[in-house]
Structures are given as structure tokens and as C-alpha cells.
Amino acid sequence: MKPDLFEAPDYYNVDALLSEEHKLVREAAREWVKREVSPIIEDYAQKAEFPKQILNGLAEIGAFGPYIPMEYGGAGLDQISYGLIMQEIERGDSGIRSTASVQSSLVMYPIWKYGNEAQRQKYLPKLASGEWIGCFGLTEPDHGSNPGGMVTNFKDKGDHYLLNGTKMWISNAPFAQVAVVWAKDETGRIHGLLVERGMEGFTTPETHNKWSLRASATGELIFDNVKVPKENLLPNKSGLGAPLGCLDSARYGIAWGAIGAAMDCYDTALRYSKERMQFGKPIGQFQLQQKKLAEMITEITKAQLLTWRLGVLKNDNKATSAQISMAKRNNVDMAITIAREARQILGGMGITGEYSIMRHSMNLESVITYEGTHDIHLLITGLDITGLNAFK
Numbered sequence: 001m002k003p004d005l006f007e008a009p010d011y012y013n014v015d016a017l018l019s020e021e022h023k024l025v026r027e028a029a030r031e032w033v034k035r036e037v038s039p040i041i042e043d044y045a046q047k048a049e050f051p052k053q054i055l056n057g058l059a060e061i062g063a064f065g066p067y068i069p070m071e072y073g074g075a076g077l078d079q080i081s082y083g084l085i086m087q088e089i090e091r092g093d094s095g096i097r098s099t100a101s102v103q104s105s106l107v108m109y110p111i112w113k114y115g116n117e118a119q120r121q122k123y124l125p126k127l128a129s130g131e132w133i134g135c136f137g138l139t140e141p142d143h144g145s146n147p148g149g150m151v152t153n154f155k156d157k158g159d160h161y162l163l164n165g166t167k168m169w170i171s172n173a174p175f176a177q178v179a180v181v182w183a184k185d186e187t188g189r190i191h192g193l194l195v196e197r198g199m200e201g202f203t204t205p206e207t208h209n210k211w212s213l214r215a216s217a218t219g220e221l222i223f224d225n226v227k228v229p230k231e232n233l234l235p236n237k238s239g240l241g242a243p244l245g246c247l248d249s250a251r252y253g254i255a256w257g258a259i260g261a262a263m264d265c266y267d268t269a270l271r272y273s274k275e276r277m278q279f280g281k282p283i284g285q286f287q288l289q290q291k292k293l294a295e296m297i298t299e300i301t302k303a304q305l306l307t308w309r310l311g312v313l314k315n316d317n318k319a320t321s322a323q324i325s326m327a328k329r330n331n332v333d334m335a336i337t338i339a340r341e342a343r344q345i346l347g348g349m350g351i352t353g354e355y356s357i358m359r360h361s362m363n364l365e366s367v368i369t370y371e372g373t374h375d376i377h378l379l380i381t382g383l384d385i386t387g388l389n390a391f392k
């Protein structure tokens with residue numbers, strides 16, 4: 001892969017809206033990605049392997065629990081810093097950002113918000129340091145967009161719960177030490193359970209043959225009469241709102257992350273367009289290529305402003321789930337469109353691993369599907385503005 005010459009676009013001086021702390025956090029993440037991710041990521045994506053050696057580095061830049069209080073090992077940062085870290089990591093690779101998103105928003109967040117003090121003390125510091133990796137089991141083979149239909153269930157056996165079922169498409173599953181698993185009790189109410197690797201009857205087979213998020217490990221979670229200790233139930237929230245609350249936090253991070261992938265594609269294509277000569281001129285001098293580049297920076301700028309504003313609302317605890325859906329949907333769609341256009345600007349070189357664009361493009365096919373598909377987020381906006389529920 002070519003050396004990482006990334007220069008972040010900031011057409012509307014959005015930086016002026018950031019604090020010194022935001023910029024410091026972002027710089028640390030940006031430098032780390034250049035040093036530790038860019039040189040190796042193409043190779044790991046080609047091998048379809050997660051680079052485990054970067055876990056400590058991810059912890060050091062605050063990617064594991066950016067907004068979790070420092071008393072539990074988190075970085076104690078605000079929501080905009082969290083977003084900027086996700087942006088920079090996804091600038092490197094969406095698969096690496098997925099690992100950080102799952103760890104922070106889908107594992108640490110529910111333990112922090114829905115867990116008791118003993119659970120927080122036991123798990124959060126280990127997860128913040130990267131000593132333990134977590135995963136989040138919501139999706140099932142027959143229940144993706146409709147997680148409320150899940151069939152994974154547990155029965156109260158007096159001194160323990162007995163868990164049965166299967167989860168599918170679970171990021172980090174093949175090497176996670178702990179899984180936050182959503183399952184129904186005997187009354188049909190959804191609860192979160194902390195299931196640890198090594199519990200009898202719990203297996204995590206890896207999902208192979210992915211053309212997308214190849215540097216992220218994906219797998220199933222299979223529970224065959226797993227005895228889960230009663231103290232592993234998250235006590236402070238139940239019902240579908242509990243996992244959806246985690247998804248709000250992760251989707252917010254994805255909205256930022258997608259900007260990172262788009263920035264990388266735009267920056268690569270812009271540089272290439274000035275260097276590549278055809279018909280005696282740089283291809284960037286042709287109006288057709290300028291149209292592509294001008295539209296890209298316009299869309300990136302709109303996404304930066306939308307997402308910064310969402311971060312301000314989130315810091316004030318005022319961001320609604322529907323606002324987060326709008327940003328996730330808009331930004332991932334923006335990024336996937338830019339990746340496709342940027343790849344064309346690179347011509348044949350665009351399909352090779354010499355450049356990051358094709359990898360981003362393929363990764364974004366997962367990002368536009370997971371954490372609520374493009375369609376589902378549109379329906380959430382539709383419900384919010386009309387008050388009429390298209391899901392029923």
C-alpha cells in the first residue's frame with residue numbers, strides 16, 4: 001500500500017467549532033492511525049484477519065470507552081471527542097472502528113448504564129484497557145431488522161439462568177472474552193446477560209467469506225443450555241429499549257466514522273487527480289473529474305456540520321434517536337457514494353490494494369446495513385415526522 005499522505009479536508013473551517021481538547025484528542029488518534037493502522041491494514045484485510053496487536057494502542061488513544069468515566073478506566077471525554085476518535089479510526093478502516101464501537105457503545109455502555117456497581121468494577125477497567133474484548137449479541141438468524149422478535153431465551157433455574165439460542169453476525173465474537181447477550185425471560189421480556197467465554201455450552205464460530213469488513217472478526221454466538229450466574233443479569237434496564245439505547249450510542253459514533261472513510265477517499269482522489277496525466281493534462285483539470293471532487297467536498301462539509309451539531313445536542317443530552325438515525329443514514333450513504341466516485345477517479349488503480357478506496361467501499365456495504373439498515377433509518381425518520389408507524 002502507498003504511504004499514508006492523508007490531509008484532512010475542512011472546507012468550512014469546522015475546526016473553529018472544536019475545543020483545544022477535541023483537537024488534541026483527534027490529533028492523537030490521527031497520528032496513531034497513520035503510524036499503526038495504515039501500514040498494515042491492507043495486508044490484514046486481504047488475509048481477513050483482525051490485527052490484535054493494535055488493541056493496546058486503541059486503548060491508549062481512548063477508543064475503548066471514550067465517554068465512560070475515568071473511575072472505571074474510561075477516558076472521561078465528551079461526545080464530540082468520542083465522535084472524532086471514531087472518525088479518525090474509520091479513516092483508517094471501518095473494521096477497526098467497528099471493534100472500537102462495539103467495545104465502547106455496545107459492551108461498556110450497557111454495563112455502565114444498566115449494570116450494578118459490582119459489574120462495573122469487574123468488567124469496565126478490563127474493557128477500557130483492552131485486556132478484555134467484548135461483543136454484543138442482538139441479531140439472530142431470523143431476526144435482523146426486527147430484533148424484538150428474537151427467540152433466544154433464558155429460564156430461571158433457582159440458582160442460575162439457563163440460556164438457549166443463537167446470535168448471528170456478531171462483531172468481535174470469535175475472540176471476545178465477554179458477550180452482552182439480549183434474551184427473553186419466561187414472560188417474553190428482553191434482558192441483557194453477561195456471558196463469558198469458557199461457560200459450558202457457549203461457542204463462537206467465526207463467519208468466513210466476507211467481502212466487507214475483512215479486518216474485523218465476525219461470528220455467531222451459540223448457547224446450548226448455558227448456565228449463566230444470576231449476578232450476570234444487567235439489572236437496571238429491560239425491554240427492547242435497553243439494546244436500542246446502546247445502538248443510539250453506537251450509531252452516533254458511526255455517523256462520525258463514515259465521515260472519516262469519506263475524507264480518506266476524497267483526499268486520495270484529489271491527490272491522484274493532480275498527479276495522473278492523460279491527454280497531456282492532470283485528470284483533475286477535466287470538468288467531469290472536478291464535478292466529482294466538488295460534489296464530494298460539498299457532501300463531506302454538510303455531513304461535518306450535521307454531525308458536529310448532533311454532538312452538541314448529545315453533549316446536552318438532547319439528541320433524539322431519530323436525529324441519530326438521520327445522521328447515520330445520511331453520512332454512510334454519503335461515504336459509500338464518495339467511495340464509488342473516488343474509485344472511478346483512480347481508474348484501474350482504484351480497484352487495487354495500493355490505495356484504500358476499494359477497501360473503504362466494500363467496508364461501507366456492511367456499515368450501511370448494520371446498526372439499522374439504510375431503509376430502517378428512513379422509516380424511523382418517517383415515523384418521527386408523521387407520527388405514523390410503517391413497521392406495524
Ligand SMILES: Cc1cc2nc3c(=O)[nH]c(=O)nc-3n(C[C@H](O)[C@H](O)[C@H](O)COP(=O)(O)OP(=O)(O)OC[C@H]3O[C@@H](n4cnc5c(N)ncnc54)[C@H](O)[C@@H]3O)c2cc1C
Pocket residue numbers: 102135136137138139143144145146168169170171172212213218366369370371372373374375376379390391
Ligand atoms: C459485518 C457485520 C457485523 C455485524 N455486527 C453485529 C453485531 O456486532 N451485533 C449484532 O447484534 N448484529 C450485528 N450485525 C447485524 C446487523 O445489525 C444486521 O445485519 C442488520 O440489522 C440487518 O439485519 P438482516 O441482515 O437480518 O437483514 P433483514 O432484516 O433481513 O433485512 C433485509 C432487507 O429488508 C429490508 N427491510 C427489513 N425490514 C423492513 C421494513 N419493515 N420495511 C422496509 N424494508 C425492510 C432491510 O432494509 C434490508 O434491505 C452485523 C452485520 C454485519 C453485516
